[in-house]
Amino acid sequence: MSALDWLPETVRKRSSVRALETGEALFRLGDQALSIFEVEEGRLRLVRYTIDSHAVTLHTARRGELFAEAALFASRYRCDAIASMSSRVRVYPKRELLSAFRRDPAVAERFMAILAQQIHALRARVEERNIRSARERVLHHLVLSAGIDGRTTQLDGTLIDLAAEIGLSQEALYRTLAALEKSGAIKRKGSTIVLAKASAA
């Protein structure tokens, strides 16, 4: 799902690549917003800091994902982008993109579709956080992240990453997964999780 395959040659040609070491910043809050990005390899976390300097993850951009889209319509970045592992990102100058949108409405539409899909994912995530119970939350996540068969989830990161993504402590996640497996609601093999046909309510 390389998000920007649809881009016209002119824009793609003007893009560049930037490599980042673990912990390195792609941009910082307040920097001039000149580009949007696509993760080619690795993973970046968009983080903001609370008043007491506590880092909070806004989003984890994974391989193939587009991020910092809002930069197109803002003059400055509103958070930090930090590589959480050795990564490579493709850099799309926003001037190029905007003029491509004006040139060809189909390109603009394609981009809108990507944004709409992002909104979808984020809303689902917020809804997930509304679920108090760890068990139900995990099940909700597994259902939505399941592949075509509607039952199988292939974890792409560690369980620690997953815990952060769904807003649980790692311990709570481990315990919940163990309990779900013991109760027969799921089965695990390595980094694959399969929901049982009839997962009790």
Added chain:
Amino acid sequence: MSALDWLPETVRKRSSVRALETGEALFRLGDQALSIFEVEEGRLRLVRYTIDSHAVTLHTARRGELFAEAALFASRYRCDAIASMSSRVRVYPKRELLSAFRRDPAVAERFMAILAQQIHALRARVEERNIRSARERVLHHLVLSAGIDGRTTQLDGTLIDLAAEIGLSQEALYRTLAALEKSGAIKRKGSTIVLAKASAA
């Protein structure tokens, strides 16, 4: 915050209104995606079903909210939209919107900006949910929802609504607000909340 005020007359004129009783479906998974919607009154749940017919909520659309934007770029709806109370929605035919986008790139860009802003808001919301402490969570919300002076928040709904929005029980919110006021971190007059200059970390 009627999201679509920027719409050209032609599109606005072509919109219609649909009333729904509690439990009534606006659309179902697999239906032809012909429109996007705005909640004028009430509340709708976007739900998907697991293999074993268990409902999973993707999103709850509230008053003033735009939803099913992804329908613009898909041929069919991918979930059910069910009124969770007596509701009224405004219906925007997607043909009209799409042709407006093609006619005028500025309109398309404006829409993109709205989508990007949505993504922004949603990320902030997810960030908020990452804050465990009720006190910090409420403060965070107040900071982000503060008006131009950066300190004053005018509540638009009830405290119960606010509690739901930030993911706390109403009681927890009442208590937290009371504690914040007692400690001098905020001041309240009716539905106005003002942050103190130096809110301790």
Added chain:
DNA sequence: CGAGTGATTGACTTAGATCAATGACCGTGG
């Protein structure tokens, strides 16, 4: 072969959910 990280489980603590009661306010219908 240590150091570092991920996965896992146990023990303990606590913050927030839940249940419950009360008062203020408001609209409504008899």
Added chain:
DNA sequence: CCACGGTCATTGATCTAAGTCAATCACTCG
């Protein structure tokens, strides 16, 4: 015009699930 039912705001008491601290094991990497 007032009593009644409903909702909102508020506070008290209690309970519990998830966070936190801690220890162990497996594995990889330099």
